[in-house]
Amino acid sequence: MKTLVILGASGDLTGRLLLPGVARLIASGRAPGITLVGAGSDDWSEKKWQDRLTESFTDALAPGGSSTTAGIKELKKVQKNGSYHQVDVTAKGALGKLLATMEGPVALYFALPPAISQKACEVVKKKELPAETRLVMEKPFGSSAESAHALNETLAGLVAEDHIHRVDHFRGKSTVLNIMGLRFANRLLEPLWNGEHIEKVEIVFDEDLTLENRARYYDHAGAGKDMIQSHLLQIMAIMAMEPPATLGEQDVRSSIAAVLRASTIGDAADPDYAKSTRRARYTKGTIGKRKVPDYVAEEGVDPANDTETLAEVEVYVNNWRWAGVPFILRSGKSLGRNRKEAVVTYKPVPHLPVGFAGTDSPTRLHIGFGPDSLTLDLDVNGPGDLFTLDRVQLETELASDPLLPYGEVLEGVLSGDPLLSVRGDTAEDCWRIVEPAFAAWKDGTVPMEEYAAGSSGPADWTTSND
Numbered sequence: 001m002k003t004l005v006i007l008g009a010s011g012d013l014t015g016r017l018l019l020p021g022v023a024r025l026i027a028s029g030r031a032p033g034i035t036l037v038g039a040g041s042d043d044w045s046e047k048k049w050q051d052r053l054t055e056s057f058t059d060a061l062a063p064g065g066s067s068t069t070a071g072i073k074e075l076k077k078v079q080k081n082g083s084y085h086q087v088d089v090t091a092k093g094a095l096g097k098l099l100a101t102m103e104g105p106v107a108l109y110f111a112l113p114p115a116i117s118q119k120a121c122e123v124v125k126k127k128e129l130p131a132e133t134r135l136v137m138e139k140p141f142g143s144s145a146e147s148a149h150a151l152n153e154t155l156a157g158l159v160a161e162d163h164i165h166r167v168d169h170f171r172g173k174s175t176v177l178n179i180m181g182l183r184f185a186n187r188l189l190e191p192l193w194n195g196e197h198i199e200k201v202e203i204v205f206d207e208d209l210t211l212e213n214r215a216r217y218y219d220h221a222g223a224g225k226d227m228i229q230s231h232l233l234q235i236m237a238i239m240a241m242e243p244p245a246t247l248g249e250q251d252v253r254s255s256i257a258a259v260l261r262a263s264t265i266g267d268a269a270d271p272d273y274a275k276s277t278r279r280a281r282y283t284k285g286t287i288g289k290r291k292v293p294d295y296v297a298e299e300g301v302d303p304a305n306d307t308e309t310l311a312e313v314e315v316y317v318n319n320w321r322w323a324g325v326p327f328i329l330r331s332g333k334s335l336g337r338n339r340k341e342a343v344v345t346y347k348p349v350p351h352l353p354v355g356f357a358g359t360d361s362p363t364r365l366h367i368g369f370g371p372d373s374l375t376l377d378l379d380v381n382g383p384g385d386l387f388t389l390d391r392v393q394l395e396t397e398l399a400s401d402p403l404l405p406y407g408e409v410l411e412g413v414l415s416g417d418p419l420l421s422v423r424g425d426t427a428e429d430c431w432r433i434v435e436p437a438f439a440a441w442k443d444g445t446v447p448m449e450e451y452a453a454g455s456s457g458p459a460d461w462t463t464s465n466d
Contacts, residue, residue: 002035003102004414007089007120008111009038009049012214013138017169018111019056021406026078027060028403029071031414038084039098049084066402089120096128104130107413110137118147121154129158136165136413139230140221141422145431152424162249165413166422169405170231170369171238173412173420178372178398179238179342180247189365190243192346195325199347199362201239202463203232205331205369206339208287210453215300223311224279224441227331229434233260233315234422235369236327239342240317249419253426260429262319265437273440278449278461279308282334285453292334292453306441306448309333310457313437330463334453340369343466358389372398 004022006014025031038049057079060067067075089095089112099106106129110117117137135155142148155164183190192198205227211218218226237259244251266276284294296303310332317327346363358379366375376394383390401408412420440446451457457464 002033002104003037003106004034004109004410005037005039005099005102005106006109006111007039007087007095008116009084010040010042010044010052011111014038014111015052015056017404017406018109019053020059021404021408021410023057023060023075024066024402024404025407025410025414026075027067027071028407029068029074030403030411032074034078034414035103036078036082037102038082039087039089040084041086041088043086044084046084049082050079053079053082090116090123092123093128095120095124099128099130099133102130105132105134106130107134107136109413110135112138114138114140114142114147114151118151118154121151121158124158126158132163133159134163134165134413134416135159136167138167139422140225141166141230141427142431145428145435148428148431152428155424161424162418164421164424165409165418166424166427167406167409168230168234168420168422169409171234171420171422172401172405172408174372174398174400174408175235175369176238176252176420177247179235179367180244180252182367182374182398184243194321195323197346198325199345200326200328201236202328202330202343202345202466203235203239204339204341204343204463204466205232206335206337206457207331207333208335208338208454210287210290210292210334211295211298211301215298219301219305219307222279222307223309223331223333224313224434224438228311228313228329229430230422232329232331233263233430233433234426235342236263236315236329237426239344240322240327242321247419249417252419253423257423257426257429259317259319260426260433262322263315263317263429263433265313265315265433268316268318271436273437274446276314277437277440277446278312278458279441279446280310280332280449280451280458281307282309282332282453283450285334285455287334287336287454295334308441308448310335310451312461312463313434315433328463332457335451336454336456342367342369355387356389357385357387359391360389361391367398372400374398 061072087094087098142151237256240259241255244255281295285292295309312330315327344365352360364377374396378392379389380392409420449458
């Protein structure tokens with residue numbers, strides 16, 4: 001790619017996550033020769049744009065870490081030559097006129113609300129896009145299976161599928177490759193990676209963060225749409241996928257797609273969403289030294305939206321390998337601790353010789369996300385009485401990329417590799433999986449529970465007590 005164009009350049013996402021990721025990528029020397037262009041609806045002066053770049057680039061411009069001398073020099077050049085344009089991307093011809101001034105190929109990043117991205121893609125014409133243009137779409141991708149399909153149809157009329165990058169920064173290179181390397185490079189694990197040996201798989205993303213001024217988005221999304229519908233289902237699919245022949249994007253993404261096609265929340269024949277899903281909302285409490293109000297008292301929240309801040313669903317992958325094994329996906333805000341991990345719980349041994357004392361705890365494998373880590377819980381003899389079983393943990397750090405998550409994703413965009421992006425069919429399948437459960441939440445079939453901010457969640461949820 002020669003030019004990276006960020007639409008929505010004056011928005012919060014761009015300043016908080018996207019530009020720092022771009023900066024880290026360029027400063028590490030992994031994106032040479034890029035021109036950065038910002039476009040937004042706000043009437044920003046060139047100075048205001050430069051101020052934003054200065055703020056977002058500060059960390060990457062500091063020597064050390066992944067930044068190199070040549071990379072820092074390149075980043076300074078990118079900032080100096082960067083430009084900002086006020087553009088209404090939903091107006092016919094406006095985006096095409098801007099793109100006509102760019103050196104191609106162009107990566108067009110839609111850091112915009114989904115409805116505006118949809119409208120922009122509808123009004124732009126294929127002939128207005130420079131050759132080899134790549135379209136980069138932020139989540140949520142659509143708001144339903146139907147709208148995601150409509151957006152896919154629109155995008156397919158503009159560029160080929162392998163030139164569409166649906167960004168999921170949870171699918172950073174480190175996360176994907178660490179899970180795959182662990183599974184497929186170790187004969188000790190892969191033969192036991194199935195329903196015969198595994199009792200359940202939990203994928204948890206609990207945060208101590210509250211709304212952080214994101215009520216306008218979050219109060220309409222909630223934990224289900226914000227995290228489970230996109231991010232956690234994708235991690236689940238990587239955990240459950242069949243071994244691909246290669247790490248090429250076609251092999252990997254097709255294996256992910258096969259898992260999602262086979263997945264449902266609850267029993268596929270007779271789902272009971274009151275049993276297979278749970279939702280809750282935080283009430284006032286304390287996190288560290290911070291006092292947190294009731295969610296419904298937070299600024300910008302409309303109680304009528306009935307938004308959950310903690311959600312949990314049991315997904316079943318209805319195939320030979322995983323029949324009957326629940327994949328429990330949980331995510332929430334304003335909890336007492338950050339817990340970001342996948343936990344594989346193995347079934348108990350068929351028979352423990354009589355005479356052993358102590359607790360025969362299940363064997364568990366923990367894969368931590370940020371920092372990436374691996375922990376294996378095992379029962380061993382002693383110390384002390386050799387007839388008493390004791391729990392030990394084997395721990396190690398997994399490889400990680402010094403790039404920020406958005407930097408990892410953008411590297412794939414700029415190098416033309418869609419491996420880390422979400423393919424169109426899987427984006428639709430993620431909505432298909434969750435839509436019936438969300439409908440049950442909306443009609444009150446699944447009650448809204450409560451938990452105090454700073455707690456571990458509702459006390460009767462098994463995942464709150466792990």
